[in-house]
Amino acid sequence: MVQFVHPSRDDITLEGVLAALSDPMRLRIVKSMVGQPGCMSCTEAAPCPDMAKSTLSNHFRILREAGLIRTEKKGVEHRNVVRQDDMEARFPGLLKTILGFCDDPRRSNG
């Protein structure tokens, strides 16, 4: 049984967030998720279809442990959402500022 561990809001660190977003792939994953109304499966949120499953899984784990996303098991899929409220409470404006400077991956090749 896979259980996902998410840090509580106050345990989210600036360095963790920056490290998580310093990878181009993870930055694009978060960007694509923020632009989406609901939650997304790992495969849906992946901006790069030819990436190894294990690598993708690892990226989601890093985003999760940094506190950027929340993952819940729903059927056979894992549904992911960006923790925008927690991020805004912890680091007001940070996520919006950063994401505002990177291109939306679904606009270019969606």
Next chain:
Amino acid sequence: MVQFVHPSRDDITLEGVLAALSDPMRLRIVKSMVGQPGCMSCTEAAPCPDMAKSTLSNHFRILREAGLIRTEKKGVEHRNVVRQDDMEARFPGLLKTILGFCDDPRRSNG
């Protein structure tokens, strides 16, 4: 003869900046430099005195190549400044937003 290569303003990338700032040591280096009126030597800007010279040198190289700082040789020292104007022009508000969330290293143990 050591020559420092700095990226031009337009070549500064978001991912490069985030990667450079995702390291706790480099984040503190930049933070301590921004709070300073003039420029600082590598040793002065180092928030951690027991760090190996080679490691420190590597951190400054990464910050330089990311476009966050400018390094000039002045006598026996290397003088470093944060490229605040270039950063502001390229990614308005980003640096101030990020640095606003990390503690000033010289206030706690300066």
Next chain:
DNA sequence: TCAATGGTTCCATATTTATGAACTATTGAA
């Protein structure tokens, strides 16, 4: 010319990251 200072570069080691293969959990069909 020599010693001291402030870094850089090189190299070996340690840590981190990426990926294929094997595995787990859920769904749906027979």
Next chain:
DNA sequence: TTCAATAGTTCATAAATATGGAACCATTGA
């Protein structure tokens, strides 16, 4: 039940990156 398909995770290993000691370079001052 059982079987196949789907969606991810975990493990082991290969590749990339960070660390730090040693040697080195450039400048200053005696």
